[in-house]
Amino acid sequence: MTHDFRTRPLSAAEARVLATLMEKARTVPDSYPLSLNSLHSGCNQKTAREPVMTLSEAEIGDALDVLRDYSMVIESSGSRVPRYEHNFPRAASVPDQSATLLGLLMLRGPQTAGELRINADRWYKFLDIASVEAFLEEMLDRAEEKGGPLVVKLPRAPGAREQRWAHLLCGPVDTSAPAASEVPSGDSALAMRVAALEASVATLQAQLADLNEQLGLSQPGQP
Template identity: 65%
Template sequence: PFDPATRPLTPHEARVLATLMEKARTVPDSYPMSLNGLLTGCNQKTSREPVMALSDAEAQEALDSLKRLTLAFETSGNRTTRWEHNFQRGVGVPDQSAVLLGLLMLRGPQTAGELRINAERWHRFADISSVEAFLDELQERSTEKGGPLVVLLPRAPGAREPRWAHLLCGPVDASTIAPATGGGGGSGSGSSALQARVDALEAQVAALQATVQRLCAELGIADEMSPPGQA
């Protein structure tokens, strides 16, 4: 299986891989993904930490590297190359662990509670303790299997709970990680609900874009919804 201790992912590779993982679960109609759709997902302004602005070339370079690592592969679509991830098999983890790692790659360090809320559209965990059980398993992963894939960070000043970070891009320096935002009482739950609505709307837009692209490809006409230079 993939061993981040030997060959860690770059931030671009992690973003591309995690975006494929996310869209496979949240907008299955537009999966496998075209480079256009993938780029839009990678550069989203919400549900991403940090926000990135990958170019076509950078996304393609990351896909080519992931293919060599057997973490992604291409499938031919209607005149368009489409991409799928191979995370669970490539890394050797169960679905639930893959969900948590994907979320950590997309959104940065999170508490077990935040991971459970953010995972709603990927997989429904019964409770926080089930999330913690999979995180513990990932942290205690044996050397034979490639070693730990997550680490529990020291609790930040003023924070109620410690956050978890992934190790797919190599060791984590806790001092360089931005402090958690929000998190208070009522405001935290309100912002989570708002975020969930924004995510749902983004998923609907992505699905509509994929449908339009597919129809345009079948009809042989230009896709007016594609961003300039990405048609």
């Protein structure tokens, strides 16, 4: 029986697994669909993740079972090891642009429209912040017959210039929780360079994990 995430929200682990598959489909297409080993590395990477998580392969396997039941993940056959790919836009009935924003919110936590535009660069190139806001507002105003809102706009934090957005795939969000401190505007260029370097390192780690698996080699730090 296929379930619906609107009646049973995703767990934090399920959201991380789903969003990691969504990210790697865009950033490492040559290694996609992902093996369990590569997915494990992607879920637990230390960069471009908020919060950083430490999921076991068993926990990831359980999450994959639920996501398959929701038709959000498909297991590929015909290869030496099982591989997994997401089916999120079709399962959630959202366009690719909205799926990109939801994936980033699942991976990195609440963000402003400006932060989302920067972080989405390797997934989807939005024309401007206004186009990001348009898709966010569309998900905020999503009709109940279509499942209701998929995002929420958080109250403006003291001293912040922009409001942050959060996803609702894991259920209601505590809008009273304090927002993470924003990067000062004078450091925005540096922040973008650091984010780009972190993304490059994460891509290389995923490619290395996939290559090691194809060669039958153990991962660094594993016996």
